[in-house]
Amino acid sequence: MCLFSYDDDPDPDEQAPAGLLHVPVRPEAAGPVLRMFRTPLGARTAVGFTRRELLTATLGAGQPSIRLAESALRSLAEPLGVDRLVVDPTLSAPPVTAGPVRADDEPVRVR
Secondary structure (H helix, E strand, O other): OOOOOOOOOOOHHHOOOOOEEEEEEEOOOOOOEEOOEEOOOOOEEEEEEOOHHHHHHHHOOOOOEEEEEHHHHHHHHHHHOOOOEEEOOOOOOOOOOOOOEOOOOOEOOOO
């Protein structure tokens, strides 16, 4: 039991609904397709952002997105076997390089 009361800090198990989210998608001929991601431990997860600026900062300016309610995103992800939703994640992977890099930061040509 916690001895202190934090009125503005919700219990993680009792989070408020996120509302409308900016959800990353891939454009396909039949229409947009949800992008699924993986958590650091490898579990598949749906992702949504509360603001377009957060999506752009994490995935880049060219990332297409659609607006969905949290419940709609969960409903679309469930048939795919995805039961996790991460709201406002930050990118944790190092930037992608063109190829292996030596200690002097010169790209190594792979043959």
